[in-house]
Amino acid sequence: MRHFSSHPFDDDKLKEECGVFGVVGVTDAANFVALGMHALQHRGQEAGGIITYAPEGGFSSAHRFGLVRDNFTRASLMETLPGTIGIGHVRYSTAGSKGATAIRDVQPFFGEFAMGGAAIAHNGNITNAEAIRRELIERGSIFQSSSDSECIIHLMARSIQKNIPERMKDALRRVEGAFSIVAMTRTKLIGVRDPLGVRPLMLGRLGDGWVLSSETCALDIIGAEFLREIEPGEMVVIDAKGIESFHPFEPKKPRFCLFEHVYFSRPDSILGGRSVYETRHQIGVELAIEAPVEADLVCPVPDSGTPAAIGYSQQSGIPFAMGIVRNQYMGRTFIEPSEQIRNMGVRLKLNVNRALIAGKRVVLVDDSVVRGTTSMKIKEMILDAGAAEVHFRIASPPTMWPCFYGVDTPEKEKLLASRMTEDEMCAFIGVDSLKFISLGGLYRAAGEAGGRNDASPQYCDACFSGDYPVAPTDMIVKGFALKAAE
């Protein structure tokens, strides 16, 4: 017997690393935070944390490995998190080391300053965190975690400003990278988005209270009204008196993450004023125009390929069908029987609808190709089921570069598209055809009718283009070569 992961495809997806959520001005804030985190669970499934503040008991916190539903639903835990203000965070275990002390890496982080405590959680990545960390340790700071976020707390602790929002500004001016921050003091909820606005951050209203959230779908779950996005480079400070807006950074042209539209965000969220579902459906339409094929069925690779597959079907006129069925009770690991079962890992997650597929020419629509391992397994299942032809259509351009802005990507060499052309990939995976949407097509689907403005791109598309809007300082120190340097 040996164990294997029951999520065979997780290794073959880019993974958003975090989701953030915060509320102020509502009774039982922690319960709202838990619900918001639950709605953002797709942005981080490994661990979560909540910090709240109540005048009687001060700051309270709970950090747990596992899903929100398995931890933050127990009355015995939630009762330890009183207060009308609170923030929460869901995350992937980026270093992969869920070891003895790793719970210390789970956000939000808390620091006690001379004028009172503050808690902070962020989505994104500080690209010069290691340089700052070394400098702070040299000067006597003690780090609790290996997280990049902790350096913000230490920079704040050493600031000579007299209040926490000012200290946060001090600290943020020192850091580089992509960050959507939700923070809190005893009375104030604070939201910050980096000058490029790479990661999303939404503002909502819930009765007399206020909400900050990575995505609008988490406003929906608690019945909050979506007001607007926090602007790139904006810092909002919210308390009982209302909301104040600051712009502490040097202004830059925004570069929102294009991949949020393709895969990270939930299809029922709204990004940049646009339905994610609509964009994905439109990607399918563009794909059908750019890469048509004669076939009998269009099937999504569940679950993220569905809207694009519907778009492809409607544009092409080829009937849409759920040719691959997902097991909704997926868990962690099963013990593999001693006898050989080919592709057992895949079978635990998916099953092909044999009666539907047999003898058919099938267009499979997937969101991306990372290492290519998933695509090969799915192709095999489809051929085993008797498909006559298999055509892959991919709802994103070839992923050729790693992301350093809060996304868990393999090293460049492991990205199939960094080593092969589209035709080579088609041969490698072994399908009848394989086509990616063009970068221009993706921009059009995302609402940029004129496509990509190469002189000044509207989005961060570094994973496709190698055009990094912020230099990944720490990574360059470690030897990463930028495109220009190749």
Place this chain on the structure above:
Amino acid sequence: MRHFSSHPFDDDKLKEECGVFGVVGVTDAANFVALGMHALQHRGQEAGGIITYAPEGGFSSAHRFGLVRDNFTRASLMETLPGTIGIGHVRYSTAGSKGATAIRDVQPFFGEFAMGGAAIAHNGNITNAEAIRRELIERGSIFQSSSDSECIIHLMARSIQKNIPERMKDALRRVEGAFSIVAMTRTKLIGVRDPLGVRPLMLGRLGDGWVLSSETCALDIIGAEFLREIEPGEMVVIDAKGIESFHPFEPKKPRFCLFEHVYFSRPDSILGGRSVYETRHQIGVELAIEAPVEADLVCPVPDSGTPAAIGYSQQSGIPFAMGIVRNQYMGRTFIEPSEQIRNMGVRLKLNVNRALIAGKRVVLVDDSVVRGTTSMKIKEMILDAGAAEVHFRIASPPTMWPCFYGVDTPEKEKLLASRMTEDEMCAFIGVDSLKFISLGGLYRAAGEAGGRNDASPQYCDACFSGDYPVAPTDMIVKGFALKAAE
């Protein structure tokens, strides 16, 4: 704060009560059984059990509350279940009483007879179990559980036959109802289907071994070849020497459960030689013909309405869209924030894609209406999101009668359709239109081109028609009135 169930719709669905699975002639049988049970998890999520036999250690068993993935994946447990033969069972807690002793109600059951032990698990319901139980207690049998299945073991114990298969025949001739049985002795795997064949039971081949399973999707997960269905009224006895077939019952005309096609079985299973997905797709086609409407979008109620919605869309030409998004991280319970959130239970499971729905005339395709509570909540969500019109199309006829053959249904008075006409239901739910497929249309979609043969119906459709193919003896004793008696 108060708790509420996070599965708001579970109360409003008919629920299959069980799935059965067994293998013989394979190394580490328990691991295959666990995988099969995992693939059958949709047939019973409350508890599961496995019994195996190995010459060195005799019979071993494990019964657990919870999902297969959470219990039967731990090496420390699986190692206690050695052997090359084993059977498993997943179930709902029918009596609802998951109390101190209820684990004793979890199948398979085991009994030691003079000639050796046997284990048994079944899907269905013995309709005269209580009468038999009273008689056996009177004669000195001690029951371990409140399960109807246990009376089979006791009848076998008191049989004077010399081997277990013969004792099982003795016992089964005494029971009435619907039952698909998987049983085992030290060397034999036994499968039985009641004379009407109400519940499914499939035979598969895995290398040199054999498999019995409620559905074909559980053959797929372990890579077993689907051979055939066990015939209604057939008993198969499988051991190292091969398979033997018996027909111990008086023959009857089969009446397979029609609702297995509509909802219970997985869409990737094959029933009666026909793809469940295909039947559901065809139900949508029939519905579009029977109950057309002018609209902008066809949306499924996730997840079971999807194939019928696709069929409706393709027949009607109205575009198909995923207007309602399901949260894939659903768990058990969240703590409701103290402030009122209308329909919070629904929001935990589903979210409406507002940008897609706003201003649109929407056709919602659902599999059934039981109490009507779900339909009302979904209607509200859709209207909140700004839909211009809401039209429900239901992929089954009105559910007017309880099922006594292994399905968890509310009492007759709680079934909306038993109290209201279609029009009254439409007004009650408050939608622009509400249409059910006709019983004839459902038969056609299920492959009976001529529709229902009222003189001798091809299926058991008692939940729609009140035409019960086996008298529900115990229920009649308790006062249930048959249709003829109304």
Place this chain on the structure above:
Amino acid sequence: MRHFSSHPFDDDKLKEECGVFGVVGVTDAANFVALGMHALQHRGQEAGGIITYAPEGGFSSAHRFGLVRDNFTRASLMETLPGTIGIGHVRYSTAGSKGATAIRDVQPFFGEFAMGGAAIAHNGNITNAEAIRRELIERGSIFQSSSDSECIIHLMARSIQKNIPERMKDALRRVEGAFSIVAMTRTKLIGVRDPLGVRPLMLGRLGDGWVLSSETCALDIIGAEFLREIEPGEMVVIDAKGIESFHPFEPKKPRFCLFEHVYFSRPDSILGGRSVYETRHQIGVELAIEAPVEADLVCPVPDSGTPAAIGYSQQSGIPFAMGIVRNQYMGRTFIEPSEQIRNMGVRLKLNVNRALIAGKRVVLVDDSVVRGTTSMKIKEMILDAGAAEVHFRIASPPTMWPCFYGVDTPEKEKLLASRMTEDEMCAFIGVDSLKFISLGGLYRAAGEAGGRNDASPQYCDACFSGDYPVAPTDMIVKGFALKAAE
């Protein structure tokens, strides 16, 4: 690394297998039962069970592995055990197989009869249980467990008597062996002691309620008044109307277990009208007379040797001291460091008070020698600490025969005293002297001034004498040779 048991001596003690407790006529009966079981925990540490009855909910039960304090202290569990009548049981896992199904072996057992249910728990052993079991299985009874007690329930189920006490009489007339039974119906608490009265059973009064308990120390913990012992061969039936006494068995001369005085019972209990502590103290006095020695210190082997050591010290004038200290935080298992640590298992439980022992001639008083392994380890520790001489004095005669009346003893060949004389044992263990109390001395210490009446012994002393008052039928079938047969 390897694991080892942290109870190195447990393998080297005779172990009582059970304690029973029951109450009727008190609110929250289960809480009293739990307290009583806690006070009887020394009689069985592996598992425990409680069954109660309440008119609203019927019979409720909970069976758990582990200590009473770890299970029956949780409000969530205790709330599932309502009622004013209840019985409980603590036990060792006699077969040693705490496997997948062994929880079914934990008493009390429950059976539903035509006239209502009954629960039963016993301390002792049915010596013809296997013969009865075979016969019952032949006739169609299904056994749930491998416990000898279950045959009583099945015999009761098959009785044609019209009420449960009469059925119990029927059943008990069929069984042989030693048994102190506590049973219950919906309204009656029943206590029975076998005709020889081998195991104890006490009757107490708690306000308007009644209590049955293996020992008086469990009456003390709940503040109940000790009324009297249930007589050998007596059956009491207690309900709201009071207590009735029956004598359903053929009268025999009682033979209470002598070892209960030596080791099994708690020192603060009263047996046969006599303080257990006083008897043990008197054993020390007798030992000092029978086996004097010149020495500097008398030390008990903790904890059970203490009263006898005090008696030895007072009779001999040699100062008493706690030369061996017991770690009060003992748990189950530690991981042994990879480097060799001699006698680590012992060190986890005990430590020698080096400063006290060094250079001294030490008398060690222990309760018994079973395999002799413990004695060797303790001798080594004492010598390592620098003792000048080590003299063992044992508070019981040589244990030469296994007990078949509810005590977990090794096979005869593993009992050191069955293979060696006292002098050989002294040489084998390697101490300066080793003396056991004589059987006559033990009888005197237990209050029989005239010593043992060999013609008709006052106690069951089979473990010392081989004189079994009830033939161990099942064991003889398996090949056990009685003394006469040797």
Place this chain on the structure above:
Amino acid sequence: MRHFSSHPFDDDKLKEECGVFGVVGVTDAANFVALGMHALQHRGQEAGGIITYAPEGGFSSAHRFGLVRDNFTRASLMETLPGTIGIGHVRYSTAGSKGATAIRDVQPFFGEFAMGGAAIAHNGNITNAEAIRRELIERGSIFQSSSDSECIIHLMARSIQKNIPERMKDALRRVEGAFSIVAMTRTKLIGVRDPLGVRPLMLGRLGDGWVLSSETCALDIIGAEFLREIEPGEMVVIDAKGIESFHPFEPKKPRFCLFEHVYFSRPDSILGGRSVYETRHQIGVELAIEAPVEADLVCPVPDSGTPAAIGYSQQSGIPFAMGIVRNQYMGRTFIEPSEQIRNMGVRLKLNVNRALIAGKRVVLVDDSVVRGTTSMKIKEMILDAGAAEVHFRIASPPTMWPCFYGVDTPEKEKLLASRMTEDEMCAFIGVDSLKFISLGGLYRAAGEAGGRNDASPQYCDACFSGDYPVAPTDMIVKGFALKAAE
């Protein structure tokens, strides 16, 4: 029903707050540390932590609530703690708040400095910790915990010394109070004792490795040789090359804690070259001389009063007996039955041996009187059992002052002896006589033949005398009045 603590006496004892242990130069260091912590469990039962270092994996740590035996015995945890060097700590939860974040307060603490990491654990109390903490926060340090120990790590982080031992010296020169420290770097095990040597710290040898431990009993459990005590004011640094000794503090006359002899340390430990058991035995002898009484029995209050009771018995000639029996299966909480049971809490822990006590004049020997609540309960039990007279003899002088050097004591007003004279206490508790040993008598029993040197006391006896050898700075800020100020 209501819950109550099952340790009714814990509230009425002074409690040592910590035990420390460390090893270097042995394979599987963590296993030795766990064993050492287990032997020191009586010094802290609420939580424990271990940190180790291995070249391949760096520093590893685990901190857990609960007993050592329940946590640090699991192979899955111990395998995460590799290395040949490690330190451990057991503690009481001093603040009493085992809340959401309190695991952060469990030692050892870890800090990463520019030249590498270090871990530290201590027994004692930094009496100016809060002043230092405020200053450090003002300058930008972020504290992880509410523990006084953490300020040492931060002082070290800010030191400009180039290696860790020098940084520790820098830090320790800033702190006041009582502290026995065990610390480690990647290669060095460090031990420090404050200049007064209030808390114990022992040095041992284990093969080629070295051990530091609060008490010698923890050397015994792993078979290590006891070399010597770390001297007051000494710092030892041990690595592969051997042991180096430093004396970084200004020398002071030592003042070892006198209460360690009375209660905190285990009777099998050696303190100041003297057996703790012997000292306690001698306390009993002194008590019998100072406070004789005519009586029939001398009984210890289990377990700590035993050696003094033996001494009292031997000096007075009054027979020694175990008149009170302790339940060895004590757990946390039972649910109290709804009917009144007087002194149930006591009964869970202790039972009086009625047969022994009835009609007797009893001398009860206890170690101390704190609030007096325990003494009253025990008196009641003894009288309930029919004792003719009850005489308390206490093995320590009246406890009148709180300890600020690492012991959990109630506020001064809650100490019975701070409000009453000996006679008043006797009347309050309601016994026939109550006598404490004199302070001089206690010094004599501890080996100071001339008694207490009032000009320059040999021990810290602040809890008896109010003579605090180090000013409790933080407490004075909070309003505590020294004796001189009264």
